[in-house]
Amino acid sequence: MQLIDLQTQYRRIKSEVDAGIHAVLEHGRYVNGPEIETLEARLAEYAGVSHCVALSSGTDALLVTLMALGIGRGDEVITTPFTFIATGEMIGLLGATPVFVDIDPATYNIDAARIEAAITERTKAIMPVSLFGQMADMPAINAIGEHHGIPVIEDAAQSFGATFAGQRSCGASLLAATSFFPAKPLGCYGDGGAAFTTDGALAERMRQLRNHGQTAPYQHSMLGINGRLDTMQAAVLLAKLDVFDDEVARREQVATRYSSALSEHVTTPALDERATSVYAQYTIQVDNREAVRSALDAAGIPSAVYYPVPLNRQPPLYSDVPIPESEAAAERVLSIPMHPYLDPADQDRVIEALIAAVKK
Known part of the structure; x- marks a missing residue:
């Protein structure tokens, strides 16, 4: 059994993926090929925004959104400590300071009620993370940002396809960044990402930033990065987009079945009544996590911990x-197998093994 099954997905869309890759091999435009523009248009339409900028990773997508706002040394960006290192890392690499605000223990997302107290005259952005597939409370966070004149960047690396109060992830703030790492709900076959905005000037700036700050060949108006998504990955993503909505629905079915069976035994994910989730992970909380993991491993059930050490307890970002x-969450969270192709028999194995493990 696998935590995430990409092989079954590939078998479903093999002909479409193979055809897309073959088309790239035929035209030979491996960088900035026509698939890039097609993908950007489809992603922007899906998210409900005017502009999508395809990038080489979700990490670079975060970096480019921050750079587009001119964030740098001496600035502060409010974010959550309960996330992957990339969120705080990109803030720190630009010389800015991540200001960490604790999470809502039910959703694991940044607690919007705590944000305003963290704002100072140096705050230049608020970067909530939509963790485990569920969006942060973007209406509340946007309202805070608008009141103080501070832009909001959604780190949507795990939530593309989710909704909150009728808005899609990547379409609910001035800027957003997502990841197409293979394990994501919408993933390519390598690294990939995208940034989103409704602001045309910011979109143009991000397009320049991803290509060494170029405005024309060998004309550089700013310092940028090599952040282009390669055409082969765009072809893979175009094939996967055709089945994405069906896969999201399947993820929801798997999550519902898990929660029904496990809610009396462990802490199951809490979904805001205004939200839908793409369940990038199905994350529970347990006591004696290492003992539970060992029991699951002995039963052939994979698991993972996202994330065992909050960012501000990591030496480079310490606060x-x-x-x-x-x-508290870092000590108790545990993610179990979750993907659209998890059949009921395998899911029953997970449920039975987990219940047995927590009863020991």
Whole structure:
């Protein structure tokens, strides 16, 4: 059994993926091929925004959104400590300071009620993370940003396809960034990502930034990066987009079945009544996590921990700000197999093994 099954997905869309890759091999435009523009248009339409900029990774997508706002040394960006390192890492690499705000223990997303107290005259952006497939409370966060004149960037690396209050992830703030790492709900066969905005000037700036700051060949108006998505990955994503909505529905069915069977035994994911989730992970909370993991491993059930150490307890980003909810979650969270092709028999194996493990 696998935590995430990409092989079954490939078998379903093999002819479309192979045809897309073959088309790229035939035209030979491996960088900036026509598939890039097609993908950007489809992704922008899906998210409900005017502009999508395809990028080489979700990490580079975060970097480019921050660079587009001119964030740098001396600035502060409010974010969550309960996430992957890339969120705080990109802030720090630009010389800015990540200001960590604790999470809502129910959803694992940044607690919007705590954000305003963290704002200072140096705050230049608010970057919520839509974790485990569920969007943060973007209406509340946007309202705070608008009140203080601070732009909001959604780190949507795990939530493309989710909704909150009728808005899609990547379409609910001035800027957003997502990842197409293979394990994501919409993933390519390597690294990939995209940035989204409704602002044409920011979109143009991000397009220049991803290509060494070029405005024309060998004309550089700013310092940028080599952040282009390669055409082969765009072809793969175009094939996967055709089945994406069906896969999201399947993920929801798997999650519903898990929650029904497990809610009396472990802490199951809490979904805001205004939200839908793409369940990038199905994350529970357990006591004695290592013992439970060992029992699952002995039963042939894979598991993972996202994330065992909050960002502000990592040496490069260290801050002694109190984060009790993040620290409590970091000690108890456990992710179990979740993907659209998890059949009921395998899911029953997971459920039975997990219930047995937590009863020991």
